Amino acid sequence: FRFSRRPDIGDKVRVSFEFFPPKTDEMEAKLWETVTRLEPLKPKFVSVTYGAGGSTRERTARTVKRILTETGIPAAAHLTCVGATREEVDAVIQDYKSIGINRFVALRGDPASGVGEPYRPHPGGYENGAELVAGLKTIADFDISVAAYPEKHPQSPDFATDIEMLKRKVDNGATRAITQFFFDNDLYERYVERVRRAGIYIPIVPGIQPVHSFKQVANFSARAGAHVPGWLAERFEGLDRDPQTHALVASAVAAEQVMDLVERGVGDFHFYTMNRADLVFAICHMIGIRSHEAEAAGSAAA
Numbered sequence: 001f002r003f004s005r006r007p008d009i010g011d012k013v014r015v016s017f018e019f020f021p022p023k024t025d026e027m028e029a030k031l032w033e034t035v036t037r038l039e040p041l042k043p044k045f046v047s048v049t050y051g052a053g054g055s056t057r058e059r060t061a062r063t064v065k066r067i068l069t070e071t072g073i074p075a076a077a078h079l080t081c082v083g084a085t086r087e088e089v090d091a092v093i094q095d096y097k098s099i100g101i102n103r104f105v106a107l108r109g110d111p112a113s114g115v116g117e118p119y120r121p122h123p124g125g126y127e128n129g130a131e132l133v134a135g136l137k138t139i140a141d142f143d144i145s146v147a148a149y150p151e152k153h154p155q156s157p158d159f160a161t162d163i164e165m166l167k168r169k170v171d172n173g174a175t176r177a178i179t180q181f182f183f184d185n186d187l188y189e190r191y192v193e194r195v196r197r198a199g200i201y202i203p204i205v206p207g208i209q210p211v212h213s214f215k216q217v218a219n220f221s222a223r224a225g226a227h228v229p230g231w232l233a234e235r236f237e238g239l240d241r242d243p244q245t246h247a248l249v250a251s252a253v254a255a256e257q258v259m260d261l262v263e264r265g266v267g268d269f270h271f272y273t274m275n276r277a278d279l280v281f282a283i284c285h286m287i288g289i290r291s292h293e294a295e296a297a298g299s300a301a302a
């Protein structure tokens with residue numbers, strides 16, 4: 001049975017967490033509760049997303065800075081190059097550098113008009129994610145993560161083109177790739193095989209999306225080019241108005257996915273937290289990643 005306690009696994013697995021920058025004081029307080037709860041799990045790093053077209057520029061920087069200074073967790077800023085000149089993007093990078101941020105998740109981003117629209121680089125801007133990586137490396141020897149797509153990016157005509165783009169990001173200095181979320185581990189495994197055959201050897205860290213709301217995930221999946229398998233829809237069927245059961249099923253589904261990937265030899269996981277701690281905390285607990293506080297409470301109760 002996959003969910004039995006595997007004390008050895010926690011030592012082999014490393015996790016990172018993704019947050020989005022909060023819009024209001026209330027959301028900030030909630031994010032901070034989440035960060036405080038997840039911090040004892042000792043993530044390898046955390047990252048903070050960048051709103052479409054730089055709309056969260058200040059909030060992203062503030063959030064990354066706060067995490068760095070108040071927790072000491074290595075924190076990465078997401079950065080996109082869509083709709084901006086090179087000078088504008090370089091100025092953002094310099095600002096980050098001046099406040100001690102040296103980790104980035106470098107992305108192309110999507111046009112403000114929508115993900116479905118054809119992408120047109122800004123005439124004076126970085127053309128895509130790979131060029132942005134090169135631009136970052138020109139400024140300093142940053143730690144750079146990039147995006148990868150186990151089901152290929154919706155705008156890539158085929159896998160070969162998609163992987164060629166990833167290769168350019170790696171050749172320009174990317175340290176690791178984080179994948180778009182997926183629910184079928186076979187797709188991820190086949191993708192990694194293709195990537196390795198193309199001579200790419202950086203870690204391809206699976207992005208794990210705990211299903212906080214099946215409805216939302218299903219809607220977003222179509223745009224993100226991630227396939228929602230029929231079995232997943234069946235598991236959440238009828239749970240729209242039953243949040244407790246929904247959460248229990250979601251943690252079981254994600255833990256099962258992660259455990260299966262561990263058995264396939266994967267050691268690093270990136271969680272899309274949606275700024276919520278509970279599901280991620282439960283999943284980490286099940287795969288043997290525990291906070292010292294939780295261990296101490298357990299021995300006190302025994």
Ligand code: FAD
Nearest residue numbers: 049050078107108109128129147153155156162165178180
């Ligand atoms: P690229 O790898 O540059 O390109 C993706 C594909 O588009 C390529 O494979 C290629 O086929 C095609 N392409 C590239 N350049 C061109 C061109 N000039 N003309 C035509 N086609 C081209 N978005 C945000 O806005 N903020 C975030 O914080 C954010 N974080 C993310 C984190 C992760 C881990 C992932 C997986 C995605 C994230 N995204 C974010 C979404 C991302 O911006 C989109 O998926 C975007 O469509 C592609 O970005 P990329 O860096 O992968 O693009």
